[in-house]
Amino acid sequence: MKRRHFLQAAGLAAAATAPLPAAAQTRDGKAQTEKATGPLVWRLVSDFPDALDIPRAGAETLATALADITDGAFRIEIAKSETAKGGTQAAIALDAAREGRAQIGYTSTALYADRDPVFAIGAGLPFGPNARQFNAWLLHQHGLELLNDSYRRHGVRLLPGGDTGALTGGWFRREINGLADIAGLRASVPGLGGAMLARFGAVPQPVHPAGLAAALQQSRIDAALWSGPYDDEKLRLHKAAPFYYYPGWQGTSQLSYLVNAQAWDALPRRHQAALTAAAVRARDSVQTAYDARNAPAIKRLVASGAKLKPMPQAVLTEFLKATESLAGAIGADNADFRTLYDSVRIFRTDAYLWWQVAEYTYDNFMIRARAQG
Structure with missing residues (x-):
């Protein structure tokens, strides 16, 4: 498999803002002449509800950055949120992009893990790497290429669209004191x-x-x-269940732009570079927004009555064992998932060696210093 490093924003932006020739070469070398009728306009469909303003702002940043980089030659229109039968919102972005009803679907691929477990690697993977580790795996351990190899059969190509950072462990209507409390639990x-x-x-x-x-x-x-305190507050989950558990045993969750594969292949190279650079800008804006807003949100939730509780360590230990067993069972029948999971697991284990030496020890010291000050 040919390995290509993920293009970096600075170089892409410089290339994308160069003068645009009248004709561009497609990937197979055939000339593609620009239409004189106006800019290229793509449609973006999102799975995120309107209440979640950070993902919404991420999509808007993508559209603004792309227009800026291309001087308006390539633009994105963001579709209004759609509702399914009965008035509830449904996950539609993957199918919209795959079927060509939109060129880009903006989503958490965790919503599609029941269709193919490879979609859980980027979001919805219990005990996955943290946000920085996941981005390092994507960009420097061929993670993005591995994911795109797997997504190809679904007719889409991935551009990373941001990260939630650490998740919380969810909202519960009753306390969790041990594994016995999980039995019979109806959980989303x-x-x-x-x-x-x-x-x-x-x-x-x-x-x-x-x-x-x-x-x-x-x-x-x-x-x-679902996510962390800022999103959970926006979704009003604190009004519906009293117990709020931590840590988030789902690791982190990536927001993803799923691009129609044929539409991507038909783009001139400079537009591919411009869209990739715009996605990098949007990705960074999403990650930093969550980092900035989760701390004030957790304060507000606790002040409003949320009962913040640690998940028992014995429960987390059993969750981890069960995850490894589940991944092994899935991987036995799904080679793509096995390749992705093994790659993520090995990198996560290695990355935590450095975290143990420096990141964790520094954070632990500063947390204790904060408590004493």
Whole structure:
């Protein structure tokens, strides 16, 4: 498999802002002449509800950056959120991009893990790497190429669109004191988390994030996990369940731009470079926004009555064992998943060696110093 490093924003921006020739070469060398009728306009469909303003701002940053880099020659129109039958929002971005109803789907691929578990690697993977480690794997350990090799059969190509950073462990209508409390729990957990919890007797009940609060309030589910405090507050989950657990055993969650593969291949190279550079700018804006807003949000949630609790260590240990067993079972029948999971797992293990030496020890010292000051 040919390895190509992910293009960096600075170089891409410089290339994308160079004078545009009348004709460009496509990947197979055929000339593609620009139409004189106006700019190239792509449509973006998002799976994120309107209440989640950080992902919405990420898509807007992508559109603005792309227009700036190309001097308006390549633009993105963001479609309004769509609702499924019955008035609830559904996950549609992957199919919209795959079928060509939009050129870009903006989503958390965790919403599609039931279709193919490879979609859980970027989002919804229990005990995956943290955000910085995941980005390092994507850009420097061929992770992006591995994912795109797997996504090819779904007709899409991935451009990373941001990261939530560390997740929390979800909202529960009752306390979790041990594994026995998981049995019978109706839980909405994206990605492979639901299948992992099912090994302890939980009953997975997938619910789109826009409907989580209502599902909790109406007792259709007993637990819900989506993101971190800022998003959870926007979704009003604190109004629907009292117990808020940490740490987030789902690791981190990437936001993804899924580009129609044929539309991508038809782009001139400079437009491919410009779109990639714009996605880098959007990715950085999303990650930093979550880092800036989660701390004030957790303060507000606790002040409003949320009961912030640590998940028992014994429970987390069993969750990790169950995840490794589940991944092994999936990998036995899905070679792409096995390749991706082994790559992520090995890199995560190696990366935590450095975290143990420097990152964790520094953070631990500063946390204790903060408590004393």
